[in-house]
Amino acid sequence: MTRSPAAWISILAGTGGLFAAPAAAQVYQTYGAHNPPGASPCQTQDCVYPRKEGEPPNPKWPDWWQSTWTMYRVYGPDYAKYPPPYAGKPPKGATYQTSSGATFYDSTWRGKSGEGAMMERYDSFCLPIFPLRNNYSCKFISLGNIAYFVAGKGRPKWMPPICLFSPLNHPPRPDFIKHLPYSAQDSARIGPGGQGYSFWVSADDGKVMQVGVTPDRTKDGGIMFGYGFQANAAGEMMPQSFYFSGYPLPPADAPYVSQNYRKFSATQPSPELWAEVAGLDPDTLPACQLFDPPKPASGLLTEGESTKAPTWGDIGRWKR
Structure with a gap:
């Protein structure tokens, strides 16, 4: 039986903390964006x-929309000189990789698992926030409170084609930006008509360390999350970019990541997009293990790593 959001929070709280439950029951701290505020400090x-x-009033997402985007992975020894958000491509001098994808969103979807549907599709390089290589296609699909991960060809051999990412990770609500602090410095980098919202949180306790991307806090164990809007010709605030900390060490090597939207359209996605997971029972799926992948028999961390950095999945348990 699929448990309710309240049941998951109660179970996890009763077992000694957010990460005391089995891997298949992970609820990640998202500060109200993807799950109830009680799941985050x-x-x-x-x-x-x-x-x-x-400060400007909060922009809102349309009830439904779809858009392609370009993903920039900024890396190298001088990455901190080129903080997001980016008005277009990262600035001259930055070392970065370009890939593509698309997002499909419908806040009006309703089902037994809750409300809201969303898919983020990564065409050739998966989301680089995990301590894994990411040179394969993937999709994150959320139906109500259940979030699934679908891995494409070229995925690591141990990775199943479909797994349970989280039992309590719904699509952001249209007014989700209220959960992020406004940053004047981020807004200035977007340019005229831009509004940027971001913070760094500590992997140790999940507390907010800093508002705004600069200065870089990666070496302090910080993890950054941000979102940008920009006014169109009609003065309407439209999504401009989603920017965040990726996994900063090899094999992902992604201290800064930005998904800059292209061809944004406030139109309703086809329900067929969710069909791949709509009939699945999440309680029968394997855990994804994306934040905690199986370690090679050699004893090395993952794919040749010799050191480890915190991830979003480590918040509250890092260095325990």
Whole structure:
């Protein structure tokens, strides 16, 4: 039986913390964006950041939309000189890789697992936030509170084609930006009409370390999450980019990642997009193990790593 959000929070709280449950039952701290505020150590009531005088009002997503995007993975010894958000390509001098994908969103979807449907499709390089190589296609599909991961050809041999990413990870609500603090410095990098929202959180305790991308806090054990909007010709605020910390060490080597939207359309995606997972029972699926992949028999970490950095999956348990 698929448990309710309240049941998952109760079970995890009762077992000694967010990460005391089995791998298949992972609920990740998202500060209200993908699950209830009670799942994260928020510093504000209900993980909502009140806007200060002079800050712009919160933009909102349309009830449904779809868009392609270009993903920039910025890396190299001088990556910190080129912080996101990016108005277009990363600045001259930055070392980066370009790949593509698309997002499909429908907040009006309803089902037994909750509300909202979303797919993020990575065409040739998967999301680089895990301590894994990512040179394969993948998809994250959320139906209500259940989030699935679908891996394409070229995935690691141990990785199943479909697995349970989380039992409590719903698509962001249209007003999700209330869960992120406004950053004037981020907004300036987007350019005229831009609004940027971001913070760094500590992998040790999940507390917010800093508002805004700069200065870089990767070496301090920080993990960054940000989102940008920009006004179109009609003055409407439209999604501009989703920028965040990837896994900063090999094999992913992605200290900064930005998905810059192209061809954004406020149209309803086809329900066929969710068909791949719509009939699955999440309780019968294997755990994804993306944040904690199986280690080689040699005893090395993963794919030749000799050191380890914190990930979003480590928040609250890093260095325990």
